[in-house]
Every structure is written in structure tokens, then in C-alpha cells.
Amino acid sequence: MKINSLKIQGFKSFSNHTLLEFDHGITAIVGPNGSGKSNILEAIRWVLGEQSYSLLRSKKSEDVIWAGSPGKPRAGMAEVEISIDNHDKSIPLPYEEISITRRAYRSGENEYLINGRKARLRDVQEIGAIIGESFTFINQGSVDEVLLISPEHRTVLLEQAADITHHFKRRDETLKRLAEVEDNLRRVEDLLNDSR
Numbered sequence: 001m002k003i004n005s006l007k008i009q010g011f012k013s014f015s016n017h018t019l020l021e022f023d024h025g026i027t028a029i030v031g032p033n034g035s036g037k038s039n040i041l042e043a044i045r046w047v048l049g050e051q052s053y054s055l056l057r058s059k060k061s062e063d064v065i066w067a068g069s070p071g072k073p074r075a076g077m078a079e080v081e082i083s084i085d086n087h088d089k090s091i092p093l094p095y096e097e098i099s100i101t102r103r104a105y106r107s108g109e110n111e112y113l114i115n116g117r118k119a120r121l122r123d124v125q126e127i128g129a130i131i132g133e134s135f136t137f138i139n140q141g142s143v144d145e146v147l148l149i150s151p152e153h154r155t156v157l158l159e160q161a162a163d164i165t166h167h168f169k170r171r172d173e174t175l176k177r178l179a180e181v182e183d184n185l186r187r188v189e190d191l192l193n194d195s196r
């Protein structure tokens with residue numbers, strides 16, 4: 001899975017249509033203070049269905065819409081579109097490229113599209129959860145944080161970054177099923193002993 005591109009228009013400081021194309025490997029976003037680096041990460045969170053406005057450094061839906069500047073009027077709508085390469089079918093949809101769009105209007109209404117079709121927030125969040133397992137977005141300050149946290153917490157972060165968390169989930173599910181099977185076996189043995 002790979003994020004191919006991000007289109008931003010009217011979201012936070014991005015008043016103009018902005019297209020970011022991503023390559024393979026690590027992507028670093030650099031720029032002067034206040035130039036919108038964090039807004040790019042927030043655009044990714046937002047388009048994938050983020051509902052927590054505090055995580056988006058906002059209070060309400062309208063706050064993410066371009067608020068205007070002396071030379072440029074405010075926007076009526078914020079729109080972000082993310083395109084994901086799905087050749088490996090990590091996302092269980094029959095498309096080789098998946099695009100997710102989120103729009104927010106000043107009325108507070110939000111709408112979601114998957115490959116151009118209206119979609120439910122839940123569907124977008126499910127895709128977001130799969131993408132979240134494959135990518136690590138490191139905010140400013142997180143590097144210091146990583147160095148200061150406990151070794152246990154750091155291990156969890158490294159596991160997430162190495163994309164092995166879902167293997168642990170599968171292992172836990174399998175162990176649970178195994179325990180159920182062993183339980184059933186014990187019950188069968190008890191029944192057999194009782195009938196002897």
C-alpha cells in the first residue's frame with residue numbers, strides 16, 4: 001500500500017488547490033514555521049474520517065475551512081482527497097487505486113466519497129484503520145517524545161512502524177480460538193469419561 005497523492009483545497013491554510021505527490025519510502029515535510037506542515041498531516045487524518053477536532057487543533061467543523069486573508073476571501077468549503085495505491089489489495093475493495101474525499105461546508109455538514117461515490121463515515125474509517133496500520137505519521141516534537149518514553153512504549157511504537165501490530169492481533173485471535181478448541185476437547189473427554 002502506498003499513498004499516491006493528496007489534493008487539498010480550502011482546508012486550513014491551503015486556500016488554493018494544492019497537489020502533493022508521494023514517492024516510496026519515508027516522506028519528510030519541511031518548511032518555515034506556520035507554513036502548513038502540520039496542516040498536511042491533519043488533512044490526512046481529516047480525510048480518513050477523524051472526528052476529534054482537538055486532534056485537528058480546532059473546535060468545530062467550520063474551523064478547518066480556509067478563514068480568508070486580507071487579499072483572499074474565506075472559502076465556503078474545505079475539500080481533501082487522498083489517493084491510495086491498492087494493487088496489493090490491502091484494502092478489500094475491487095479497485096487498484098482508491099480515492100477518498102471529504103468535504104466540509106460552513107453549515108457544518110461533512111460528506112465523504114470513495115472513488116467518487118457518496119460513502120458512509122464508517123466505510124471511510126474502516127479504510128482509515130487499515131491505512132493507519134501501514135503508516136506512521138510523525139508530528140513535530142514526536143522525535144523527542146520517542147527518545148523520552150519508556151522502552152516498553154517505544155517497543156509498541158516500533159512495532160506499529162514495522163507494521164507487525166496486525167500480526168499480533170491475528171496471533172491473539174488464533175490463541176483465543178485454540179483455547180476454545182481445547183475447552184471443547186476437555187468437554188468431549190469429560191462426556192466420554194461419564195459415559196464409560
Ligand code: ATP
Pocket residue numbers: 011012013014031032033034035036037038039040063064065066067068140
Ligand atoms: P510550525 O513549524 O510553527 O509548527 P507548521 O508549518 O506546522 O508550523 P501549521 O501549524 O501547519 O504550520 O499551520 C499554521 C497556519 O495555518 C497558521 O498560520 C494558521 O493561521 C493557519 N490556519 C489554520 N487554520 C486555518 C484556517 N481555517 N484558515 C486559514 N488559515 C488557517
